[in-house]
Amino acid sequence: MPTCEICGRNIVSKAYLIRMGRAEYIACKACAERHGKIVRVIELGRSVKKTTVKKYIPRSTTEVEVVEDYAERVRRAREELGYTRELLARLIGERESTIRRIENGTFTPPLDLARRLEKVLKIKLIEEVNEEPLEGNRGRLELTLGDIVNFKEE
Numbered sequence: 001m002p003t004c005e006i007c008g009r010n011i012v013s014k015a016y017l018i019r020m021g022r023a024e025y026i027a028c029k030a031c032a033e034r035h036g037k038i039v040r041v042i043e044l045g046r047s048v049k050k051t052t053v054k055k056y057i058p059r060s061t062t063e064v065e066v067v068e069d070y071a072e073r074v075r076r077a078r079e080e081l082g083y084t085r086e087l088l089a090r091l092i093g094e095r096e097s098t099i100r101r102i103e104n105g106t107f108t109p110p111l112d113l114a115r116r117l118e119k120v121l122k123i124k125l126i127e128e129v130n131e132e133p134l135e136g137n138r139g140r141l142e143l144t145l146g147d148i149v150n151f152k153e154e
């Protein structure tokens, strides 16, 4: 969650990019109205009520992981929104170099970071991977050539 660069409060649903003098700041609504010229309103997606946030407990057969083409998705979404890497970095509370590494595909964002990116960029970066039951996998791996021949003959 980004914080207001003026008052330091957490910004929940909308962040305001404001101009004060020559510098741009990410601000909450109150500070944006009080201080600067609003350059851009940034929707941060639906706010999640604290009480409804549950820790994700993976079941044995379902896992979540970051999609393979995360680099492409992040870059495209950021460009479509017209955000600079620096602005995106500030919105999610990371360094610009982290964004660059993500977009280069050299750094797979951990789940919490991927969730923040999803929210700010309104994209999907995390997918559920449904795995076959463990026994099924093992069974398949242990198939021998003989088994396969037998299977075909049936």
Ligand SMILES: [Zn+2]
Pocket (backbone or CB within 6 Å): 004, 005, 006, 007, 008, 009, 027, 028, 029, 030, 031, 032
């Ligand atoms: Zn503020």
